[in-house]
Amino acid sequence: MERVHVLQKHDQIVSGIDWSPRSNRIVTASHDRNSYVWNQEGPEWVPTLVILRLNRAALCVQWSPRENKFAVGSGAKTVCICYYEQDNNWWVSKLIRKRHDSSVTSVAWHPNNILLATTSTDGKCRVFSTFIKGVDTRDSKAGSSSDSKFGEQIIQLDLSFSWAFGVKWSPSGNTLAYVGHNSMIYFVDDVGPSPLAQNVAFRDLPLRDVLFVSEKMVIGVGFDCNPMVFGADERGIWSFVRFLGERKSSFSGSKYGSQFSEAFGKFYGQSKTGVSNDGIDPSRSRGGVHENCINCVVSLGEEGSSRTLRFSTSGLDGRVVIWALENQEDLSEYL
Structure with missing residues (x-):
């Protein structure tokens, strides 16, 4: 296999990466507490900084099904839901705080683009609503989840007594x-x-x-x-x-x-x-x-x-x- 591109911007371990198939964008997350969205412009991949506001390492990242936002789990016990601001030409985030008791190890989007599941080293799995006004639309197919407020916890699963x-x-x-x-x-x-x-x-x-x-x-x-x-x-x-x-x-x-x-x-x-x-x-x-x-x-x-x-x-x-x-x-x- 031939190496085609090297995305150089992070200065610590790259802990998460995801590629959106429709919009052809790559998002990366790193222990340097930063995240970048990479867009291909000609032969080059150009990074756009994401405003995460984290004081600990970013550990995982995933695009939503509609690719209009992505989630970043972190060692700061928070989840960043990131979306694009056209006026400022950057990606900003809203934080789900004070819900996890330890690092967020994994995130997964529900097909309805609203619900987000997370796992943590506190042993719990949680599901949150990520509805953002102006980014998401009220959809009858999404059911009651589109009526929930941003960051509202839908359920907490205490099945595991070890890291999840x-x-x-x-x-x-x-x-x-x-x-x-x-x-x-x-x-x-x-x-x-x-x-x-x-x-x-x-x-x-x-x-x-x-x-x-x-x-x-x-x-x-x-x-x-x-x-x-x-x-x-x-x-x-x-x-x-x-x-x-x-x-x-x-x-x-x-x-x-x-x-x-x-x-x-x-x-x-x-x-x-x-x-x-x-x-x-x-x-x-x-x-x-x-x-x-x-x-x-x-x-x-x-x-x-x-x-x-x-x-x-x-x-x-x-x-x-x-x-x-x-x-x-x-x-x-x-x-």
């Missing part, structure tokens, strides 16, 4: 998934006053990020250096399926437990059924294509599609890997 990472919405926006540093993945349906929560515990190393490739299938990546596949059956119960780099094992069902959590995971540490360690193969080598922790997974599917057949992963080994699901026959029932 990698939150994502399903293509329809009906299901929310995020992971904990305790080797668990959480699924929440009907996000609102009466959510239905479910979690899956697994015996391997923790995950760092997740991706919905369909309404019934999620890819999880993390410290095991190999993407993990989770699927939902016809009853909507999620479970571990297999590692993407290996065939489905006959004992996978005995290694992993799935359970509903009626009271936001109050008894999340207890398996629905007894789980033994007999099926665990201690000699199984970690990883496959990747040789270190995978910390990012990105869809390569068409915009607006309800399923993704190709996605990419990147890790601390410096590798970017493209994965295809077309020929995975045993996974077709989930796609």
Whole structure:
């Protein structure tokens, strides 16, 4: 592969990057507490400074579905919702403050462009309204979320008692998934006053990020250096399926437990059924294509599609890997 451009502006670690497909803009966030929006002008990428007003590192960033704003999570326990001011030719931000008790590790936009989910090292997942007058429009499709005030907390999920990472919405926006540093993945349906929560515990190393490739299938990546596949059956119960780099094992069902959590995971540490360690193969080598922790997974599917057949992963080994699901026959029932 040939290096085409180098975007040089940050002077510390670049901790987040996102590329908007329609407007062809790149947004970056860094430990230097700054964020830039890059526009391609001829052969060059020109940066525009974003006014974040942070006193700690920016940790993650993501464009909204309509690409008229983006969210930046930070170590200052705040989330910046950024939008463009035409008169001043710069990007400004409104801050969601005093809601998180620790660093914001991940952000994810709901398909309606209003709701934003966040995870934090305080172990909680939260959903906020980001409606900004003059930027967003009142949309009947968005339901009651467009009637909420900016920064209003819709729900707080206390499912994990460890650091939380990698939150994502399903293509329809009906299901929310995020992971904990305790080797668990959480699924929440009907996000609102009466959510239905479910979690899956697994015996391997923790995950760092997740991706919905369909309404019934999620890819999880993390410290095991190999993407993990989770699927939902016809009853909507999620479970571990297999590692993407290996065939489905006959004992996978005995290694992993799935359970509903009626009271936001109050008894999340207890398996629905007894789980033994007999099926665990201690000699199984970690990883496959990747040789270190995978910390990012990105869809390569068409915009607006309800399923993704190709996605990419990147890790601390410096590798970017493209994965295809077309020929995975045993996974077709989930796609």
